[in-house]
Each structure stands twice: as C-alpha cells, then as structure tokens.
Amino acid sequence: MANNRDETGRGLDRDAYEREATTDLKDLTPDRPKGMPLHTRILIGLAVGVAAGVTVNALRGDKDPGVEWFVSNFTEPVGALFLRLLLMIVAPLVFSSLVVGVAGIGDIRKLGRVGLKSFGYCLVISAISVVIGLTLANTIQPGRRIDPATSAALQQRYGEAATKQVGAAQSGANTDKPLMQVVKTIVPANPVAAVAGLVTGATTQNDTPNMLHLMFFALIVGVAITLLPLEVTAPLLRGLEGLYEVTAKIIDIIMKFAPYAVACLLFNNTARFGLDLLAALAWFVVTVLLGLSLHMFGVYSLSVYFLSRLSPLEFFRRIRTVIVTAFSTSSSNATLPTALRVSEENLGVPQEINSFVLTVGATANQNGTALYEGVTVLFLAQLAGVDLSIGQQLMVVYLAILGGIGTAGVPSGSIPFIIGVLASINVNPALIAIILGVDRILDMCRTTLNVAGDITAATYVARSEGYELLTHHTPALAAAGIVPVGPSSQEVRDRAE
Numbered sequence: 409m410a411n412n413r414d415e416t417g418r419g420l421d422r423d424a425y426e427r428e429a430t431t432d433l434k435d436l437t438p439d440r441p442k443g444m445p446l447h448t449r450i451l452i453g454l455a456v457g458v459a460a461g462v463t464v465n466a467l468r469g470d471k472d473p474g475v476e477w478f479v480s481n482f483t484e485p486v487g488a489l490f491l492r493l494l495l496m497i498v499a500p501l502v503f504s505s506l507v508v509g510v511a512g513i514g515d516i517r518k519l520g521r522v523g524l525k526s527f528g529y530c531l532v533i534s535a536i537s538v539v540i541g542l543t544l545a546n547t548i549q550p551g552r553r554i555d556p557a558t559s560a561a562l563q564q565r566y567g568e569a570a571t572k573q574v575g576a577a578q579s580g581a582n583t584d585k586p587l588m589q590v591v592k593t594i595v596p597a598n599p600v601a602a603v604a605g606l607v608t609g610a611t612t613q614n615d616t617p618n619m620l621h622l623m624f625f626a627l628i629v630g631v632a633i634t635l636l637p638l639e640v641t642a643p644l645l646r647g648l649e650g651l652y653e654v655t656a657k658i659i660d661i662i663m664k665f666a667p668y669a670v671a672c673l674l675f676n677n678t679a680r681f682g683l684d685l686l687a688a689l690a691w692f693v694v695t696v697l698l699g700l701s702l703h704m705f706g707v708y709s710l711s712v713y714f715l716s717r718l719s720p721l722e723f724f725r726r727i728r729t730v731i732v733t734a735f736s737t738s739s740s741n742a743t744l745p746t747a748l749r750v751s752e753e754n755l756g757v758p759q760e761i762n763s764f765v766l767t768v769g770a771t772a773n774q775n776g777t778a779l780y781e782g783v784t785v786l787f788l789a790q791l792a793g794v795d796l797s798i799g800q801q802l803m804v805v806y807l808a809i810l811g812g813i814g815t816a817g818v819p820s821g822s823i824p825f826i827i828g829v830l831a832s833i834n835v836n837p838a839l840i841a842i843i844l845g846v847d848r849i850l851d852m853c854r855t856t857l858n859v860a861g862d863i864t865a866a867t868y869v870a871r872s873e874g875y876e877l878l879t880h881h882t883p884a885l886a887a888a889g890i891v892p893v894g895p896s897s898q899e900v901r902d903r904a905e
Contacts, residue, residue: 420753420754420755420756420878420879420880421754422722422725422726422754423445423447423726423754424753424754425446425729425749425750425753425754426445426446426447426448426728426729426754427445427446428660428753429445429446429660429663429664430442430443430444430445430446446663446666446667446729447728447729447732449666449667450666450667450670450729450732450733450736451728451732452667453666453667453668453669453670453671453674454670454671454674454732454735454736456671457670457671457672457673457674457675457678458674458675458678460671460675460678460679461674461675461676461677461678461679461681462678464675464679465678465679465680465681470679470680470681475679475680476680479675479676479679479680482672483672483673483675483676483679484672484676486668486669486672487669487672487673487676489669490662490665490666490669490670490672490673490737491669491673491737491739491742493662493665494659494662494737494739494742494743494745494746495615495616495739495741495742497655497658497659497662497745498616498617498619498741498742498744498745499603499617499622500651500655501652501655501656501659501744501745501748502619502622502623502626502744502767503603503622503625503626503648504648504649504651504652504655505652505748505759505762505763505767506623506626506627506630506763506764506767506768507626507629507630507633507645507648508630508645508648508649508652508759508760508763508883508885509630509759509760509761509762509763509764509767510626510627510629510630510631510633510634510760510764511630511633511634511641511645511885512758512759512760512763512883512884512885513634513760513761513764513884514634514884515634516631516634516635518873519631519634519764521873522761522764522765522869522873523764525868525869525872526764526765526768526769526773526865526869527772529773529865529868529869530769530772530773530813530861530865531809533707533711533773533775533861533864533865534773534774534775534778534808534809534813535805535809536703536707536775537699537703537707537775537776537778537779537857538778538779538781538782538804538805538808538809539805540699540702540703540707540779541695541696541699541778541779541780541782541783541786541808542782542783542786542801542804542805544695544698544699544783545695545782545783545786545787545790546786546801548691548694548695549790550691550692550694550695550783550787550790551692551786551787551788551789551790551791551792552790552791553691554688554689554691554692554791554842555688558688559791559842561688562688562689562841562842562845563838563839563841563842567838567841571838573823573824573827573840573844574827574837574838574840593620594620594621594624595621595624596618596621596622596624596625599621599622599625602617602618602621602622602625603617603618603622604617605617605618616741619741619770619771620771623767623768623771626767633645638890642890645885645890645891646890646891649883649885649890649891655745656745656748656749659745659746659749660749662745663729663746666733669736670732670733670736673736673737674736677848677849677852681845681848681849686846689842689843689845689846692783692787692843692846693846693849693850695783695787696779696780696783696784696850696853696854697850697853699779699783700776700779700780700853700854700856700857703775703776703779703857704856704857704860705720708720708860708861708864711864711868712864712867715864715867715868715871715872716864716867716868716870716871716877717871717877718755718867718877718878723755723864723867724860726750726754726755727747727750727751727754727755727860727863729746729750730743730746730747730750730751730859730860730863731856731859731860733746734852734855734856734858734859734860735852735853735855735856736852737855738848738851738852738855739855740770740771740774740855740858740859740862741770743770743855743859744766744767744770747766747770747859747862747863748762748763748766748767750863751766751863751866751867755863755866755867755877755878756875756876756877756878756879756880756881757863757866757867757870757875757877758870758875758881758883758884759881759883759884760883760884761866761869761870761873761875762866762870765862765865765866765869766862766863766866769861769862769865769866770859770862771813772813773813773858773861773862773865774813774854774858774861775857775858775861776853776854776855776856776857776858776861777811777822777854777858778808778809778811779808779854779857780822780850780854781807781808781811781822781825781826781829782804782805782808784826784843785804785808785826785829785830785833785835786801786804787843788830788835788839788840788842788843789830789833789835791839791842792835792836792839794833794834794835796833800833803832803833804829804833807825807829807832808829811825811826811829822851823840823844823847826840827840
C-alpha cells in the first residue's frame with residue numbers, strides 16, 4: 409500500500425475512498441480491499457458504455473425502434489436509478505454536513521473569513537472562465553462558420569423542444585424588483601417546502617430540492633448553534649453527526665453500483681446522440697471543449713500549485729472518481745456526496761471546511777457553466793448576424809458569472825438562463841434549438857469542470873486557514889469531545905494490511 413501514498417510521505421492513501429469501496433463497507437471490520445479500485449471500475453464502465461453506444465448508433469442509427477426500446481426499457485431506468493439514489497441523499501447530507509461544518513468552525517469571525525475566501529475565489533475563477541470562453545468565441549468565431557442549410561435543418565429538428573424550453577423560461581420569468589428577487593432566491597419562507605422542491609405558485613413539484621434555500625437554512629442553524637452553550641447544542645450535534653455518517657455510508661453502498669450505472673448512462677447518451685451533429689456543430693463543440701480544457705488543466709493547475717501548494721498531477725489523480733462521476737451524471741448535486749468523501753479522505757480537507765465550501769460550491773461555483781453560457785450566447789449571436797459591442801459582451805460576462813452562481817446543479821440547468829440572456833441582447837431565443845442536440849454531451853464536460861473547481865476552492869481555503877493537506881484531520885467536533893471519535897476508514901484499512 410505504501411506505493412499508493414503521496415511521495416512527500418504525509419500519509420494519506422491517494423485511493424483511500426476508492427479502496428474502501430472494494431471492502432464489505434463495515435468500518436470496524438479490518439478486511440483487505442479486493443479487486444480494482446473504484447475509479448478504475450467506473451472508467452471501464454464508461455469506456456464500455458461509450459463503445460457500445462457509438463457502435464449501435466453507427467450501425468442502427470439514433471432513431472432505430474429497437475435501440476429506442478432497449479434504452480427506454482433497460483439502460484435508461486438503470487441510469488435513472490443511480491441518479492435518483494444519489495439525489496435522494498443530497499438533502500440530508502447537505503443539511504447535516506453544513507450544520508456540523510459551521511458548528512465545527514465554531515467562531516463567527518472565522519466562519520465569515522472562510523465564507524469571504526470561498527466567495528472571492530469563486531468570483532475570480534468564474535470571471536476568468538467567462539473571459540476565456542468569450543476570447544475563444546471572438547477568435548474562432550464558430551457562429552460564422554456554420555452552414556445556413558445546417559442551421560435551418562437543426563432548427564427544424566429541435567424546434568419543438570426549443571419552443572417548450574422558451575415557453576417554460578418565459579412563463580417562469582420573475583416580475584419582482586431586483587432586491588426582492590435576491591431575497592426570494594436565497595431566503596426560504598418554508599424550509600420544508602424547499603427540501604421537497606415545492607415552489608410558490610408552481611403547478612408541479614420539482615424533483616430536486618432548492619439548494620440555495622436549504623443551504624441558507626442550514627447556515628443559519630449552524631450559526632445559531634455556535635452562539636448557544638455547548639450543553640444545549642451537544643445532543644443536536646451528535647444527532648446531526650450521526651445523520652452525516654449514515655448518509656456517507658449510503659454513498660458507499662450506492663457507489664458499489666456506479667460502474668454498471670455509468671455504462672448505462674453513457675450508452676443512453678451516445679446511442680441516442682446523432683453523430684452527424686458533432687460534424688455539423690464541430691466549430692462550436694471545439695470552442696467549448698478548448699475553453700473547458702484550458703480552464704481545467706491551465707487555471708486549476710495554477711491554482712492548485714500556487715494557492716493549495718499541491719502537485720496538479722497528484723491532485724487530479726486523487727479526484728479521479730469525482731471526475732468520472734461528474735462526467736457520467738451531468739449533475740453537480742448528484743456528484744456532491746462523492747466529492748465530499750473524496751476531498752476529505754483522499755486530499756485531507758478538514759470536514760468543517762469541506763462541508764461548507766463544497767456544499768455552497770455545488771450551487772454557487774460553476775465555472776464550466778459560466779464559460780459555456782458565454783460561448784453559447786456569442787455563438788448564437790454570431791449565427792444571427794448580431795455584432796455585440798464591448799459593452800454588451802461585458803454584460804454577458806456579468807450575467808454569465810451570475811448564471812454560474814444561480815444555475816441549478818442538474819442536467820441542462822443552464823438552458824433557461826441562456827434563453828433569458830439571448831432575449832436581453834435581441835437575439836431570437838428560439839435559436840437555442842441549434843445547440844440542444846449537443847447540449848447533453850457538453851453538459852457532461854462542463855459539470856466535470858464545475859465539480860473539480862469546487863474541490864480546488866476547498867483545498868485553497870483549507871490551506872489558507874493553516875491546515876496541512878494530504879493528511880488526516882480529526883473533525884473539530886470530535887476533537888472537542890462533542891461527538892465520539894471512531895477510527896477513520898484509513899486506519900481500519902491500515903490495520904487490515
């Protein structure tokens with residue numbers, strides 16, 4: 409096992425979480441990990457799903473009835489089961505981890521400092537991502553390279569779906585004043601309704617909870633706990649710590665199923681995906697992927713090296729499971745449970761920092777989404793023959809940063825925002841039909857960037873607060889004797905060795 413550890417000798421196994429997933433999952437049972445690490449199994453599942461989907465698409469086409477039947481009756485339900493299992497535990501995990509994290513920080517001044525660093529980091533990194541996207545879009549000019557006949561064919565092919573998207577976005581338009589919009593977006597009138605996905609005035613229930621409302625309520629509860637005597641809050645904290653540990657163990661159980669679900673999810677996307685779309689929208693796809701790659705391996709590497717003082721190569725090795733989970737699920741919210749475990753167990757980010765930064769980041773730090781929104785708006789404006797002035801492009805930068813903060817962490821969550829921006833710059837929102845066919849594939853890529861960015865933020869904040877990374881930290885509440893100290897999964901595996 410020693411060859412898996414960091415070359416500095418600081419002790420954390422770089423595959424700590426992945427190795428635990430190959431045991432019987434009983435923390436007090438010192439059994440040896442068996443078989444391949446989790447991230448290797450998921451990568452195999454990903455490769456199998458892509459290969460099978462591309463082969464079926466090439467041989468049978470994306471409209472074949474047999475393919476449609478197989479996807480609808482087998483692979484899609486399996487993929488949906490995995491996604492819904494992950495989303496099922498998001499609400500209890502976010503609430504318990506954020507309350508415990510804030511209480512573990514313990515000092516209101518320190519909490520404010522951590523929050524300010526997190527927000528400042530997210531703002532700067534998101535601004536850089538949008539600038540990269542707009543620079544590439546202005547340089548490559550993908551909207552002026554698409555054939556008019558191809559554009560018309562795509563609008564016809566996806567016109568009905570686009571009309572529904574535009575109608576939904578316009579019907580959901582907010583008529584409140586700006587300050588009132590901010591209040592309603594952040595502060596819940598009914599936390600239970602927020603968890604249940606209920607929206608005032610809506611006729612249907614949302615499948616995912618309102619994360620901003622849930623996080624604000626958890627933050628307020630955590631702050632209140634730090635202001636009360638320990639003898640009053642200790643029972644509640646022990647209960648919430650227990651809830652957190654239970655949800656963490658549920659994650660382990662669900663991730664056992666991940667390789668098979670990932671194969672199904674990737675098969676769904678590639679088998680149904682018209683490969684001709686990649687050729688038709690090649691310049692747009694290349695522009696987006698180039699921007700995402702520059703940000704992922706350029707900006708994040710610099711951030712990790714200079715701010716977190718980690719080797720970028722070591723960093724990316726340790727978050728492989730998070731990357732493949734984000735890519736396959738296309739959902740920051742669904743990847744959050746895995747990200748919390750991996751960043752704590754593989755990178756050594758303390759639980760109190762980890763839970764605050766990652767839960768907030770899943771909604772507020774979406775660099776990939778901001779970059780994608782900026783490129784897409786410019787692409788469609790170029791396609792429509794609308795030349796945006798410097799002032800209008802700066803407005804797009806501003807809106808894309810805000811959109812990255814407010815966009816739902818679910819698949820295709822940025823489409824309603826893009827529709828709103830197009831309308832504000834006098835570009836026909838129905839043009840969104842042109843990119844709908846490739847949106848899901850690109851969504852997988854930008855979600856990967858979003859989640860990796862959250863973890864870079866967590867490592868930066870932890871390092872700036874004086875914590876050493878790549879080493880185990882006892883949770884603050886356990887160190888204070890509020891909750892019992894149990895052996896870490898790392899220690900259990902060490903005893904098994």
